[in-house]
Amino acid sequence: MSGAHRHPASPSDGPRTARPVNPLRDARDKRLPRVAGPGALVIFGVTGDLARRKLMPAIYDLANRGLLPPGFALVGFARREWEDDDFAKIVHDAVRAHARTPFREDVWERLADGLRFVQGNFDDPDAYRRLADTLGTLDRERGTGGNHGFYLAIPPTLFPVVLEQLSRTGLADATDDRWSRVVIEKPFGHDLGSARELNALVNSVFPEDAVFRIDHYLGKETVQNILALRFANQLFDPLWNAHYVDHVQITMAEDIGLGGRAGYYDGIGAARDVIQNHLLQLLAFTAMEEPISFEPTELQAEKIKVLRSTRPVEPFDTTTARGQYAAGWQGGLPVVGLLEEEGFAADSTTETFAAITVEVDTRRWAGVPFYLRTGKRLGRRVTEIAIVFKRAPHLPFDQTMTEELGQNALVIRIQPDEGVTLRFGSKVPGSGMEVRDVTMDFSYGQAFTTTSPEAYERLILDMLLGEPSLFPGNEEVELSWSILDPVLEHWARAGRPQPYEAGTWGPSSADEMLARAGREWRRP
Incomplete structure (x- = not known):
């Protein structure tokens, strides 16, 4: 294996101009x-x-x-x-x-x-x-x-x-x-204090522009498509604000359990594992203002502005929910609860479901709640961002015409079926006037002949190129912990997580959390 090896000349050998740039930037x-x-x-x-x-x-x-x-x-x-x-x-x-x-x-x-x-x-x-x-x-x-x-x-x-x-x-x-x-x-620490210590340790050896913190969700094509969807289409930008948006739901649901992962997961929990990094990064992409350019510093600056403006909504007893999966059925088979999984103590208080309410205190988003939820052993594996719009201020239809009509929604599917769905009302064919929800669907798999690169391909290549656009910086990490820490401190004093049956969509407290505001979770 050792020794010199000759290969065909690289395109970069000899005189050259500046290296190719990120197509996202130009x-x-x-x-x-x-x-x-x-x-x-x-x-x-x-x-x-x-x-x-x-x-x-x-x-x-x-x-x-x-x-x-x-x-x-x-x-x-x-x-x-x-x-x-x-x-x-x-x-x-x-x-x-x-x-x-x-x-x-x-x-x-x-x-x-x-x-x-x-x-x-x-x-x-x-x-x-x-x-x-x-x-x-x-x-x-x-x-x-x-x-x-x-x-x-x-x-x-x-x-x-x-x-x-x-x-x-x-x-x-x-x-x-x-x-x-x-x-x-990840994990980039377990709270704000430990994150600061970790950042200081890493930056004592490598300068910040040489540090690449992997969040594999940011390497997914559909996450990057949030930027294209928002900033390449005049269609959406006028509606992307508190005047028209009722609320935003960001969900990462998994149908698998935690068998064999006690060593990593016990004591960490769903909020630290997913909300602090993946979901708050998705929130930042969703809520950020248009950057001056897609240079890494400009992109990160806009995300930091969002995270600085984001706060968890109190009181946490009613604006958050946490749960722990119990025995149930998944895919037609019986499965055990977390407390019966190998490596977990019978009195473990590690949450496998977490949901929080945050608001972004900016002119664009003032008063719009963002609901973030994640969990194991839920109904199906799915990650999505749902922009749910306000109802029309006036409907010239009687109740029988619009009985099934819901709110318009733009849903960005991150996985597994990458794409975008738009839900709106349409007349049902017939002699009468009846309006019903329909969906318009865009699928990556059907629209493009090439398959999407795996997230780690994009991120490893970006590291080799020195392109930090899709990597959270130390300030983003610390701001994310500052958002989540008050909720974690509250949960530490609140006793055990609420059990929920495996294969369902989480504890009843999560449904009550939205019901208090007259809303409900999407069923992906």
Whole structure:
């Protein structure tokens, strides 16, 4: 596996102009592929499920799409006593099992030439010397140019020791002609205080513009399409405000339980796991003002304005809900409750359902409630943003004509069936005047012939390109915790979460939360 390898010349070899830019930033370049320049990626925690199911396949898919340079290198770092060939076998099996694009032998051989493995404990100085030597060899033999990314696919408790070693060995150092970047996975702390400590730790080794906090939801095509839907279409912008919008519902529902995940999830809960990052980021994209441009700094500035203006609505006894799934039926099969899942204590108070009400105190959104909810063992797997509009101020129909008529709604489906649905009233065919709700549906799968890239493909490529547009910055992380912390503190004093039957849509307190305002949750 080691030694020099010759490859066809890269389009970036020799004299060149400025690298291709993000097509989200400049429509004139929409046909140009964003090809990463020379570089190597080191994955800490390469033996974990995330690396095998997501990261390795995403890297192969990028290579298969021609978006990685021929000399790209991937280095695994773990305690296993593997050789380079053992690591190559692991990557090969992961690609075969989980890659989105077809397996091509020529692509695999080119990628495999750049695979290396470094064995060692995370606190072993000798292992980091071997890592530095390995990267130096790759710089010389494969032309990675001293550009190194470090993906910390490890628990946050291990961040300090890895960051200290990267700093000590100089691997975190960058210069004008070579970059060094770090990628970290959530959770970004467990409250505001811990998030600040984590940010300070990371920024003591890597400057903020070299830190990429992965929120895989932001890599999904439909999330990015929120920007296109809002700012490329004059149709929606005049209605996107408190004059016309009654409320907004942002839902991330899962039908799976937590068997085998007690080590991560117990004591964390649904609000910390999903609302603090995924759902508040979706809120920011939904509520933000149009940025001056799609430069990362401009995009992040508008999101920060939204998060600074967002507050949880009190009293929390009536504006929030939390639950814990009990035994029930899912997909026609009986399933156990959380307290019977392996690894969870019989008196665990970890919530598996969380819903909160927030408001965005800006001129555009004043008085419009945003309802955020997430849960496990719910009716089906779905993530969506529903913009629910106010009822028409006057209907020239009697009650019998509009008995089934609801509120207009624009629904952005993030997963699993990516697309947009518009609900509105239409006359039922016939001699009488009867109005009924109908839907107009746009589906990504039907409208476009190409499949959407997997979220990790987009995010890994953006990291290699140094494009932080879709990564939350440290201020966004801290603001998100400042929104959620008061609710978490209230729940800590409020006793046990309310049980709900698996396969349903959560505890009754969640329905009561909206019913008090004369509203109800959508049933996706």
